[in-house]
Amino acid sequence: MEMETKKSKFKAALRTIPLMIICGGIGFFAAKMGIAASSGMTKQSIIILALLFIPLFFIVIAIHEAGHAAAGIWMNFNFKTYIVGPFLWEKNNTGWQFKWNKNINTAADSTIEFELSAAVQIQEDANKEKYFSYGPLFYAKPIDAVEYKGKSYGPNFDDVFYKPINSMRYRFMQDHQASFSNNQIKIKALNTSTNEPEVLTLVPFGKTILRQVSF
Numbered sequence: 001m002e003m004e005t006k007k008s009k010f011k012a013a014l015r016t017i018p019l020m021i022i023c024g025g026i027g028f029f030a031a032k033m034g035i036a037a038s039s040g041m042t043k044q045s046i047i048i049l050a051l052l053f054i055p056l057f058f059i060v061i062a063i064h065e066a067g068h069a070a071a072g073i074w075m076n077f078n079f080k081t082y083i084v085g086p087f088l089w090e091k092n093n094t095g096w097q098f099k100w101n102k103n104i105n106t107a108a109d110s111t112i113e114f115e116l117s118a119a120v121q122i123q124e125d126a127n128k129e130k131y132f133s134y135g136p137l138f139y140a141k142p143i144d145a146v147e148y149k150g151k152s153y154g155p156n157f158d159d160v161f162y163k164p165i166n167s168m169r170y171r172f173m174q175d176h177q178a179s180f181s182n183n184q185i186k187i188k189a190l191n192t193s194t195n196e197p198e199v200l201t202l203v204p205f206g207k208t209i210l211r212q213v214s215f
Contacts, residue, residue, distance in 0.1 A: 016071055023067060058085045120178040120185055129214035130172040132185050132202055139185045139202035140211035141170065164210055168193055170200060172215035189215055 062084045069079050082089045088101040118135040125131060132139045143164050150159030170189035178187045185202040205213065 016074070019071065058087075061085065118180075120180050122176075122178070125214055127214070131214045132178060132187065134180050134185060138205040138213065140205050140208050140213040141200050141202055142208045143210035143212060145210045162209055170198070170212060170215055173197060 065082065065084065069082065073079055080091045083101050086101050088099050089096050090099065091097075121133045123131050123133055144166070145162040145164050147160060147162055150161050152158045169192045171192055173188055173190050176187045176189065178185055180186075183204065187200050187202060188197050189200050190196070191198050205211065
């Protein structure tokens with residue numbers, strides 16, 4: 001599965017090469033024609049162009065950044081913010097919202113942000129059991145436990161042990177329906193005691209004490 005994902009990303013990246021060549025060619029010939037046309041311009045034309053420089057500058061930026069946006073959307077990126085000089089469009093839960101750009105660092109520039117969304121990945125360990133990851137984190141099902149103290153070495157310096165409240169185990173299902181939300185992974189897994197599917201909530205490995213990681 002991981003190899004297929006890498007191949008699909010590589011193919012998607014290759015599709016941008018013809019677009020880059022075409023856009024580069026258009027820019028080259030447009031610049032060549034502009035230089036040729038400017039040699040015979042009058043003073044009046046030069047003044048008009050000077051007055052139009054700022055709006056034309058923003059129009060060029062808008063077209064340029066729209067190209068970035070189109071390429072990003074083509075690559076399945078999440079297009080979130082579009083800035084052209086003092087104009088800013090931001091995507092939120094209700095749709096696109098316009099606001100004035102007050103950041104002086106981008107007042108004469110433009111920024112397009114893309115959120116690279118990860119996907120729930122199913123990994124396999126040496127025992128052929130499956131476990132779930134999202135981005136760089138592994139996820140596990142927390143096991144409820146009772147804390148009790150062992151040997152004491154001094155004030156507030158004790159061995160601490162945890163005993164699981166139950167010993168239920170779950171097995172991987174092909175129809176796991178894994179989904180990610182709010183830093184949790186929801187999956188369907190088979191309860192080995194009842195042999196019935198259940199919906200489980202997995203949390204990051206580091207937030208658990210006792211856990212079931214593989215299924």
